[in-house]
Amino acid sequence: xxxxxxxxxxxxxxxxxxxxxxxxxxxxxxxxxxxxxxxxxxxxxxxxxxxxxxxxxxxxxxxxxxxxxxxxxxxxxxxxxxxxxxxxxxxxxxxxxxxxxxxxxxxxxxxxxxxxxxxxxxxxxxxxxxxxxxxxxxxxxxxxxxxxxxxxxxxxxxxxxxxxxxxxxxxxxxxxxxxxxxxxxxxxxxxxxxxxxxxxxxxxxxxxxxxxxxxxxxxxxxxxxxxxxxxxxxxxxxxxxxxxxxxxxxxxxxxxxxxxxxxxxxxxxxxxxxxxxxxxxxxxxxxxxxxxxxxxxxxxxxxxxxxxxxxxxxxxxxxxxxxxxxxxxxxxxxxxxxxxxxxxxxxxxxxxxxxxxxxxxxxxxxxxxxxx
Amino acid sequence: xxxxxxxxxxxxxxxxxxxxxxxxxxxxxxxxxxxxxxxxxxxxxxxxxxxxxxxxxxxxxxxxxxxxxxxxxxxxxxxxxxxxxxxxxxxxxxxxxxx
Amino acid sequence: xxxxxxxxxxxxxxxxxxxxxxxxxxxxxxxxxxxxxxxxxxxxxxxxxxxxxxxxxxxxxxxxxxxxxxxxxxxxxxxxxxxxxxxxxxxxxxxxxxxxxxxxxxxxxxxxxxxxxxxxxxxxxxxxxxxxxxxxxxxxxxxxxxxxxxxxxxxxxxxxxxxxxxxxxxxxxxxxxxxxxxxxxxxxxxxxxxxxxxxxxxxxxxxxxxxxxxxxxxxxxxxxxxxxxxxxxxxxxxxxxxxxxxxxxxxxxxxxxxxxxxxxxxxxxxxxxxxxxxxxxxxxxxxxxxxxxxxxxxxxxxxxxxxxxxxxxxxxxxxxxxxxxxxxxxxxxxxxxxxxxxxxxx
Numbered sequence: 001x002x003x004x005x006x007x008x009x010x011x012x013x014x015x016x017x018x019x020x021x022x023x024x025x026x027x028x029x030x031x032x033x034x035x036x037x038x039x040x041x042x043x044x045x046x047x048x049x050x051x052x053x054x055x056x057x058x059x060x061x062x063x064x065x066x067x068x069x070x071x072x073x074x075x076x077x078x079x080x081x082x083x084x085x086x087x088x089x090x091x092x093x094x095x096x097x098x099x100x101x102x103x104x105x106x107x108x109x110x111x112x113x114x115x116x117x118x119x120x121x122x123x124x125x126x127x128x129x130x131x132x133x134x135x136x137x138x139x140x141x142x143x144x145x146x147x148x149x150x151x152x153x154x155x156x157x158x159x160x161x162x163x164x165x166x167x168x169x170x171x172x173x174x175x176x177x178x179x180x181x182x183x184x185x186x187x188x189x190x191x192x193x194x195x196x197x198x199x200x201x202x203x204x205x206x207x208x209x210x211x212x213x214x215x216x217x218x219x220x221x222x223x224x225x226x227x228x229x230x231x232x233x234x235x236x237x238x239x240x241x242x243x244x245x246x247x248x249x250x251x252x253x254x255x256x257x258x259x260x261x262x263x264x265x266x267x268x269x270x271x272x273x274x275x276x277x278x279x280x281x282x283x284x285x286x287x288x289x290x291x292x293x294x295x296x297x298x299x300x301x302x303x304x305x306x307x308x309x310x311x312x313x314x315x316x317x318x319x320x321x322x323x324x325x326x327x328x329x330x331x332x333x334x335x336x337x338x339x340x341x342x343x344x345x346x347x348x349x350x351x352x353x354x355x356x357x358x359x360x361x362x363x364x365x366x367x368x369x370x371x372x
Numbered sequence: 373x374x375x376x377x378x379x380x381x382x383x384x385x386x387x388x389x390x391x392x393x394x395x396x397x398x399x400x401x402x403x404x405x406x407x408x409x410x411x412x413x414x415x416x417x418x419x420x421x422x423x424x425x426x427x428x429x430x431x432x433x434x435x436x437x438x439x440x441x442x443x444x445x446x447x448x449x450x451x452x453x454x455x456x457x458x459x460x461x462x463x464x465x466x467x468x469x470x471x
Numbered sequence: 472x473x474x475x476x477x478x479x480x481x482x483x484x485x486x487x488x489x490x491x492x493x494x495x496x497x498x499x500x501x502x503x504x505x506x507x508x509x510x511x512x513x514x515x516x517x518x519x520x521x522x523x524x525x526x527x528x529x530x531x532x533x534x535x536x537x538x539x540x541x542x543x544x545x546x547x548x549x550x551x552x553x554x555x556x557x558x559x560x561x562x563x564x565x566x567x568x569x570x571x572x573x574x575x576x577x578x579x580x581x582x583x584x585x586x587x588x589x590x591x592x593x594x595x596x597x598x599x600x601x602x603x604x605x606x607x608x609x610x611x612x613x614x615x616x617x618x619x620x621x622x623x624x625x626x627x628x629x630x631x632x633x634x635x636x637x638x639x640x641x642x643x644x645x646x647x648x649x650x651x652x653x654x655x656x657x658x659x660x661x662x663x664x665x666x667x668x669x670x671x672x673x674x675x676x677x678x679x680x681x682x683x684x685x686x687x688x689x690x691x692x693x694x695x696x697x698x699x700x701x702x703x704x705x706x707x708x709x710x711x712x713x714x715x716x717x718x719x720x721x722x723x724x725x726x727x728x729x730x731x732x733x734x735x736x737x738x739x740x741x742x743x744x745x746x747x748x749x750x751x752x753x754x755x756x757x758x759x760x761x762x763x764x765x766x767x768x769x770x771x772x773x774x775x776x777x778x779x780x781x782x783x784x785x786x787x788x789x790x791x792x793x794x795x796x797x798x799x800x801x802x803x804x805x806x807x808x809x810x811x812x813x814x815x816x817x
Contacts, residue, residue, distance in 0.1 A: 001732075003418060003435060004377075012443065013799040013801075016442060037817050038375060039374070047796070050802055091423070092741075093816060105810070106485075109485065109486070115666070116814065118668070118741070118816070119423045122668065141816070144427070147425070148423050151404060195374070196374045199376075199420065199428040200427070225442060229438070229442060232445075248438075252428050252430055252431075260406060264406075341496075350817065352817050360806050374817055375742045375817060396739065397732040397735060398672065399740060400670045401669050422816070423816050424668075
């Protein structure tokens, strides 16, 4: 596969790993946070931790839109589907995420009309094809996905499709990074920046991380060579005492971002003054809501919702894992009460959540080390 | 938020505005190209696809540059190893002229 | 080894789709509810077919059910799946299918034309596989149930001489083989449902694997330790079951697992792993190292076995796990899924 296979070339991976080993100061402990859940997934899927020296620790950041979605929002979405006989359409990622009374798939088993879609455009098509049913698209995702929802809403408005709405849970990445950096027990040296969010917002929004927080950040692609090359770039900056924004993913990320995407978002969305992030608490100006001009397509305005806040059990230490203070296996609930099959906290609900990824791909490797 | 795959534009639908068919090693899907149209897209262009929308045009030159940089990493390393090896040999009295 | 003594309790309040997907949830249902109630205190590992002794003769018996939507898809239909699936369950247990009985549960409103097409397909598949369909039963249920039709089969077969498969006999150093490319069937069905708007020229790989199993047995029976057909849940599930049953590690060389381009493309687009996708015309075999070359050679020479590959080996650690290694050395655990693989965007 072009633009994928080249970046998985074994010899180059070995050489880049060697360069990392050469650059990493053995007297130093490095903690790099990869912000985006897609990077967490890539790191585990490609076994990239095996390619790094022991003194480079990768801390999994909050960039997993499924993980940070409060359970109450899922309950709200499902209650709309149930109370108003509405088709609940969402990405596959949402289907097994537990609400208070079960996941969307479990609700489907009880008779709700729940559909998996690959694209918000497909949800709109579903509405057009079924004029006698209302289709509600349960939207999640960061700025990578928000433009697609925005374009879909614009199209719905242009076409005058009345039996379609969006339940909007889009969140923005910068406030999440800010929250991580603001927290007192944070111990991150540098960031592997989100590659696909940056195709939309560009690289400028990260400049304050370098300038004011003094942390290097490299916007990175998702193939093994991308992540490893980004690690090299971070190490070089740290070695020289620099803190800059760099774009490793140049083949895809424009420094200035994607203007049509940003325009579409500005037309359709406005910032909520605050939004709750599961595992992180309330963060201001961190989530998108639909503008009044789109009220007719806003599920929250068309339908009434319980809006009940559901908190995670105190024993769930998601917040600390998110900040890099604890490793997944160090949370008391990890692997016992909290597993991917029966997740209790934010980081276990999605396969790219730090705990779920660790559980699925790594956990048993370390059990061996203990028993051997 | 992050799963996006490179695909090649293989056709445009004259009846459907802002839409193109993209091929990913033999799998085809119609994608919305509104976000890349302003910069101009043609048949054969590679785009990054996320949830059925083309997010960005893939810049071949940047991909090449990156590969070149990665390859030179290995070359630099090989060159350094060679020099180091020579220095080790000299310090151990193995003598001989440099290669 | 996972047996009835590893007390699994089935605590779910209701049955979900996940329980039928062949992964962890299915396993919980089978081990935690069906096995204790139906199989008594048997400590046999659960396989697809069972070998029974009766009046001094041993034979194999299996049962299976076929639920697929749409009924027809590129490369096959439910009728062929039913025959081939049963033949294959018996084949990988080391038996040659002889006779099938078949039940149909038909939805009222199903067109006769559709039914005839399926029954003809089934007849053709039975003849091609060399099995007799001896009889069966039919029921009709109300419109809205049965997705058109459900088919159940039971099959009996003769044991292939010299073949004694058991996870107990698997040893570190044994070689893991796969008969051909994976993911064709599951992706074909996914695309055929039309919800994802993807097109590809792919078809189901449904076929009887018996001829390949017999070729393998002919060349390597004394070294043949274990076989399984990776249907729902894919290669990942089958190998995890093996790893658990023999308390060893199955170590895969990722780049040696054959996957067609289009399957790979669809999986990359949808965020799926080919190792979790269903197959209907492949099988896995574990062979001792001294018979590995002969086994692979026999498969390559048999019609339909050209793409067979050695994909991994058995190692002592980590026990009960399947590990996949990339060519550059990075490894990851390959787990069983909970339910059906779902497309993802993150």
